Amino acid sequence: MGLAPPEIATLYQAACLAELDALKPGNVHAHAAGHRMTVADFVASAAASAPALTQGGAGIGARVRDAVAATRAAVGQNTNLGILLLCAPLACAAERGSDLASVLAALDPADSAGVFAAIRLAGPGGLGRAGRHDVAAAAPDALLAAMAEAAPRDRIARAYGDGFADLFAVGLPALDSARRDGLDPVWCTTAVHLAYLTAFPDSHVARKHGANRAEAVRAQAAASLAGLDLRTRPVARLLALDRALKAAGINPGTSADFTVATLFCDALAGAGARLGTAGAGT
Template identity: 45%
Template sequence: MSCDSAFTLAKARAAFLRACRLDVETAKPGNVSVGYPGHGMTAAQFIASADAAANALFAPGARVGMRILDAVSRTREAAGCNTNLGIVLLVSPLAAALEIHADDPRADAGLSAGAWRTATQRVLATLDLDDTRAAYRAIALANPGGLGDAPEQSVHDLPSVDLRTAMTLAAGRDSIARQYANGFRDVFETGLETVRRAQRSGHSQPATALTLDVFLAFLSGWPDSHIVRKHGLPVAQSVTREARKRQDAMHRALAHGTVANELLALGEWDAELKAQGINPGTSADLTVATLFVAGVADGILDET
């Protein structure tokens, strides 16, 4: 591994851990955060999961499937439950793409989001049946509620296709699988553009406010896959509609300096969602992936 590659992976690992911390430092409606446990989990479990998974996700030369399986295995040992399967599924190919970009002598110095996205496409194109087998074992180990059966290539059966093909078959019902099918378009476009728009707005805001904005962008953009699986499409659609109202209100509050009132209202919505067992987990996973990309490509979440 070259010195440039080692530096890139060290920076990426730090950005990943920062993104995972922001995930729980930010009070996001329906999600677990510091001081606001829910769904039988605490923020401490999420932090422990990130620490446990990091070495597996950024293991030099590892195949995507093995990154996924190793990260989930370590998470189970650290947290005892499924806290980060979606995050692991998203970050694994992104991490592998960073490595091949850093080792490519044709690559430009530095790393743009566009170059990273291109490298990710290359990684997705090389996924094979072994990657699928390892990923399916990881999913079975994580045992996520409601992810299960599908007409083709169910995670309960032995796979017969490469991982990208298997994910593409699930893309219509799962937003994380859709990233494998569309080359992480939602992360590099919806998510990253939300980050950059906030940076261009001129409104000074802490990293937690930026995290909340990205989360609401995903939650308001389309029905959250986890909610759909657990509660059905009508419930998920109602949450999406409410998220649009809440994000619009937050943007107005930022412009007028009345954020405290909106945060209080979001806290009330958080309690309502948790009382109903509603967890927008997929939106949170996409948020972490976006913050990871923004942290590495733009450096905007670097700690001082």
């Protein structure tokens, strides 16, 4: 038995808002705007996209496409494509009472067409061109094939092929560890973001600035945050990194997208959804 769409929508919006409350170096958050976007843009995006993302009985492609369109109508820019690509399979699995592996295995040509349409509509920065499965061309029948092609350069695409392994290996363990350390929810969210930021080069940074720069940003963050104890609420230290990244035009957006998806997945699991993939349960 799955969760009802209104409950899923409530949990999705809560995850989006919780991510905004946390200090996430380089991203938009309650402590500082950035990259020509504000917290209000993301709040409006969460509200606008929630009905489409959680529409009962819809496939993943339709959810993402319609949610991107609703976001564009609300704020006039791409604020949440990565969030939607990660959260749509979670929402779909929760509604069906299924797991992620089954939902991803059932993707069909309509899902592929919907996702490609959503990407074209969102127009994410630094997308470039691909030799095969370019989003400017017709969508392939097999979305997973297109995601596999993009996986080496995009962690969100990779998630579709590996069953959201980063979520289960990085995000959820970081969230659990933060809770065991006694952090409040806002600082737990920061802990999740920092785990992603330092675990691998951010795909959004790589698309806009190149793979070498993305790795340099990951290393810079790891060095800057070495020995950091979030129990001390180190706002000044995190804001210093935040300013440095934004001054350089660096937005680790993929880390933020995975942070929302982690909070959403955790909330769905808390409501009774069974989303775990083989070898990684929640």
